Amino acid sequence: MDKNMDKNFVNLNTNPCKMCMPMGSISAFYGVRKCMTILHGSQGCATYIRRHMATHYNEPVDVASSSLTEEGAVFGGEKNLMKGLDNLIRLYDPDVIGVPTTCLAETIGEDTEGIVARYVEAHPGLRVKIVTVASAGYSGTQFEGFFRTLRALVSQTEPDAAPNGKVNIVTNMISPADTRFLKALVSGMGIDAIFLPDLSENLDGVHKEAYDRLPMAGTSLAEIAQMAGATCTIEMSSFFDPSYSPGQFLLEKYGVPLRRTALPVSLRDTDRLIALLSLAGGIVTDGIEKERGRFLDAMVDSHKYNAQARAAVFGEPDFVFAVCRLLVENGAMPVVAATGSVCPSFREMLEPELAGLAGFHLGEKPVALDDCDFAEIESYVKKLGVNVLVGNSDGRRIAEAAQVPLVRCAFPVHDHVGGQRIRTLGFEGGLMLLDRITNAVISGVETTFRRELYEKYYGSA
Ligand code: SF4
Structure with missing residues (x-):
């Protein structure tokens, strides 16, 4: 059954194709100068997030936790959070403290904003800015956690609205x-x-003798x-x-x-x-024109290979949408576009892209899936004859089971090094990604066509 076709479908995800909201929130806070984050909830959430980020970025990642236990779950975590804020300020002296919540804090209905307001009131002259984000892991993915945090940062910071030309x-x-x-x-x-x-x-820092x-x-x-x-x-x-x-x-x-x-x-x-x-007033330089020209030249070079590509692209909605548009304009077929996010517009936005595919007119049925898990993606990978996967490391089990190469990008890439240096944006980055996908298809053909010929003419070995 296609759950997207059936409004009554109750979806049970067994291995969801997503990271939880606080992961996105902490990633966003990591782009703010002198910011420390304390997760309001149970300790394991912070450990899980630290582990994923540290292996993707290959950097030490610090995330504090208010460490709620049974007592906090029953009576509320105000005491823990206040103590955690005290400790962070004393030990780190940050400019900003991010306070995303977890499943536990949201489930018990914790008034995190109220706790922080009381903390600020009790500490007149406090120099640090404390920013709260409601980010229950089950109510969204890292995509929502990331953007909610950015919104919280701009909406909770006292503005300087003087025109600045920026x-x-x-x-x-x-x-x-x-x-x-x-x-x-x-x-x-x-x-x-x-x-x-x-x-x-x-x-993605530089090597230093002393740790900041x-x-x-x-x-x-x-x-x-x-x-x-x-x-x-x-x-x-x-x-x-x-x-x-x-x-x-x-x-x-x-x-x-x-x-x-x-x-x-x-x-x-x-x-x-x-x-x-x-x-916005920017000047298009010769360098930009040249990079665009190189992109066009490379498209011509690789189109004959790309026509063989039957890709499954998975991950957060924006990543999948952008990569599918790259594939389509290069003659490759994204026959599976999948996100674990609950994002109804995902399907609506991708369908016009997929409708233009050559195979679509020959009776092909590419699929766009939201709120999906890896088992569902794997079933479509096999059913639709996918020959290249594009997404994060969590697709590696499908790659192994279906014997299809995985082009690792987005987050997390925790089974290879260099996740922090993967380029996908701009004429150059898009081209780097296109080359990786094209080469994966070429090497897939190289490594399988003899076996396929053998099986065709002599049966399986
Ligand atoms: S899903 Fe919930 S419990 Fe699990 S790590 Fe995320 S916030 Fe914590």
Whole structure:
């Protein structure tokens, strides 16, 4: 049964294709200068998140926990959270403290905002900014946790709405390497920008003899305040919910014009980003023109191989949408597009893309799935003859079971090194990803065609 076709379908996920909300929240807080995060809830949540982030980014990751036990679950965790805040301030002296909640805190109906308000009241002259985010793991994925946190940062920071001529760039869950690329692109076009968050350094640092206890790079609190006085906001997400869009908040509250765009992975989406930056006063340099030309040249080079690609793309909605658009414009067929997020517009937005596929007219039925698990993806991988997987490391079991290569990208990549340096954005990054996918298809053909020929003419060995 296709659950997307049946509104009464009760979906039981056994191995969900998603990371939980606090993971996205902590990732976003890691792009803020001198920020520490304390998870309000049980201790295991912080351990799980630290473990995933540390193996993806290959950096030490600090996340505190209010460590609720049975007593906190019954009587509330105010005492624990207040003590945790005291300890963080004493040990780290941060500028910002992020307080995302977990399943436990939300399930017991914890009034986290009230606790923080009482803490601030009890500490007159407190220098640190404390930002709360409601992020029950079961009520969304890292995608929602990430954007809710960005919105909380802009809505809970006292604004500096004086016009400053800057452009707000709200990024997405992108790698530090892609963030560095975006910063270089924007400054190369002559634009003074505020990136929220700025993950370029804190999760891909340089070697130092002494360990910085706090992330010393990233967006400062003063810059977050200045976002209210920017000339416009460019928000890189195709899936819009006014309740967690920071750009929407800045538009409604301070009249900062909002422009939205998909993650710039494909040629057309990078063109759109460049067009938006030009509109904001940026200059299109010769270097950008050349990179675009190289992208076009590479598309010509690899199209004959891409026509054989039958891809399954999985992960967070924006990543899947952007990569599918890259594949489609290069003649590859994303026959499975899947996200674990509950995102009804995912299907609606992908269907026009998939409808244009060559195979679609020959009776092919590509699928776009939201709220799905890995078992469901695997069944479609086998049914639809997928020959390349594109997504995070959690797809490796499918790759093994279906004998299909996995092109690792997005988050988490915890079974290979270099997750923090994977490039997918811009003409160059999109091309790097396209090359990896094309090469996976070529090597798949190289390694299987003899066996397939043998089986065709002589039966299985
Ligand atoms: S799903 Fe809930 S319990 Fe599990 S790690 Fe996330 S917040 Fe914690």
